[in-house]
Amino acid sequence: MTPVVRESAEQPLRVERITLREIRLPLKEPFRISSGVCTERRILLLELRDADGVEIWAECVAGENPNYSAETIDTAWYAIATWVAPRVLGAAFGHPSLVRARLEKDFRGHSMAKAAVEMGCWALAAERAQVPLSNLLGGTRTAIATGISLGIQSAPEALVERALAAKAAGYRKVKLKIQPGADVDYVAAVREAVGPDVALMADANSAYTLADAARLGELDAFGLTMIEQPLGRDDLVQHAELQRRLATPLCLDESITDADRARDMIALGSGRIVNIKPGRVGGYASSIAIHDVCQAAGVPVWCGGMLESGVGRAYNVALASLPNFSLPGDLSPSARYWERDVVTPAWMMDDGMVAVPLHRPGIGVTVDMDRVDDLTVRREVLGAPQMVLA
Ligand code: OSB
Ligand code: MG
Numbered sequence: 540m541t542p543v544v545r546e547s548a549e550q551p552l553r554v555e556r557i558t559l560r561e562i563r564l565p566l567k568e569p570f571r572i573s574s575g576v577c578t579e580r581r582i583l584l585l586e587l588r589d590a591d592g593v594e595i596w597a598e599c600v601a602g603e604n605p606n607y608s609a610e611t612i613d614t615a616w617y618a619i620a621t622w623v624a625p626r627v628l629g630a631a632f633g634h635p636s637l638v639r640a641r642l643e644k645d646f647r648g649h650s651m652a653k654a655a656v657e658m659g660c661w662a663l664a665a666e667r668a669q670v671p672l673s674n675l676l677g678g679t680r681t682a683i684a685t686g687i688s689l690g691i692q693s694a695p696e697a698l699v700e701r702a703l704a705a706k707a708a709g710y711r712k713v714k715l716k717i718q719p720g721a722d723v724d725y726v727a728a729v730r731e732a733v734g735p736d737v738a739l740m741a742d743a744n745s746a747y748t749l750a751d752a753a754r755l756g757e758l759d760a761f762g763l764t765m766i767e768q769p770l771g772r773d774d775l776v777q778h779a780e781l782q783r784r785l786a787t788p789l790c791l792d793e794s795i796t797d798a799d800r801a802r803d804m805i806a807l808g809s810g811r812i813v814n815i816k817p818g819r820v821g822g823y824a825s826s827i828a829i830h831d832v833c834q835a836a837g838v839p840v841w842c843g844g845m846l847e848s849g850v851g852r853a854y855n856v857a858l859a860s861l862p863n864f865s866l867p868g869d870l871s872p873s874a875r876y877w878e879r880d881v882v883t884p885a886w887m888m889d890d891g892m893v894a895v896p897l898h899r900p901g902i903g904v905t906v907d908m909d910r911v912d913d914l915t916v917r918r919e920v921l922g923a924p925q926m927v928l929a
Pocket of ligand 1: 843
């Protein structure tokens with residue numbers, strides 16, 4: 540090995556510039572969860588550039604409104620520009636796993652804002668090393684079993700129609716969003732229509748309380764793989780009580796914000812499955828820690844989604860290649876969401892599986908610059924101090 544190669548291989552990661560962009564991307568059809576509806580995504584995309592001019596794209600998964608978590612695209616934009624970027628820009632990291640500690644020190648919350656930059660650093664390291672992001676994370680899977688998340692509909696018939704289409708398309712799991720008034724009848728109708736062999740689950744996004752335990756218990760009749768986050772968005776204790784009363788496994792989404800919360804879930808019996816969304820938990824280092832805690836306890840995990848563009852999807856697919864992601868992820872192909880995605884190739888599903896792009900370095904997809912430029916409504920460039928002066 541020549542000295543030049545050795546030197547560049549050992550060079551620390553140093554982000555010199557972060558460009559924030561907001562794009563608007565209309566969904567093919569509105570997506571309704573118990574706490575709100577989305578018709579057009581406002582997506583925060585980031586471009587990270589290092590001192591050698593290597594560039595990668597990343598995505599912040601914060602939503603339009605604070606109805607899933609406290610963060611929104613606007614709070615995330617502010618947090619990245621004000622606190623996250625200044626901690627990362629110009630700093631030297633020997634490995635992307637070291638970025639998290641720097642972002643967590645005396646800096647509470649803003650997990651999605653932190654995650655966007657932290658995950659971008661992992662992708663930058665993968666791009667620099669010319670390896671697929673999945674490899675850098677320790678991924679072992681070459682394709683990810685894929686599920687679809689179906690929003691709340693105005694009548695059971697509309698949900699049945701979509702569930703049948705999902706079954707025909709080959710999805711390995713069908714998730715039904717539920718809320719009081721759109722639960723037992725809807726799930727019953729779908730189970731009846733798709734038959735006993737389709738893996739079905741329900742996601743309530745915190746729409747219930749323990750007083751609804753009997754109602755939720757009625758769902759035990761439908762052989763659901765799991766019920767996701769029925770109770771409070773930060774609760775563990777009441778979920779443990781509910782789990783004792785249900786046969787169906789509970790899966791936690793909103794309540795699991797880091798590896799300590801996953802440990803607490805396991806200790807309390809608040810759930811038996813974890814949905815890991817890397818944005819929700821502050822990035823990849825945290826996601827891997829949760830993955831490992833769950834794996835050691837025999838708790839399966841799967842990768843959730845936040846209606847990401849093809850950029851965010853690349854990050855989810857890479858994460859879901861880790862071994863304990865043993866249940867289908869909410870990683871639907873591009874065409875499920877958009878008339879046209881912002882990446883090439885678009886994400887495709889084959890026999891219910893999305894392939895991990897192991898033949899390409901970095902995030903494995905190319906951003907369609909013309910399309911992104913067309914969709915961009917706001918842009919801000921954040922530079923390291925020396926670059927601002929230059
Ligand atoms: O709870 O998993 C959720 C979308 C927005 C907010 C919360 C959730 C979701 C989804 C979307 O279920 C899944 C996907 O991206 O396909
Ligand atoms: Mg959920």
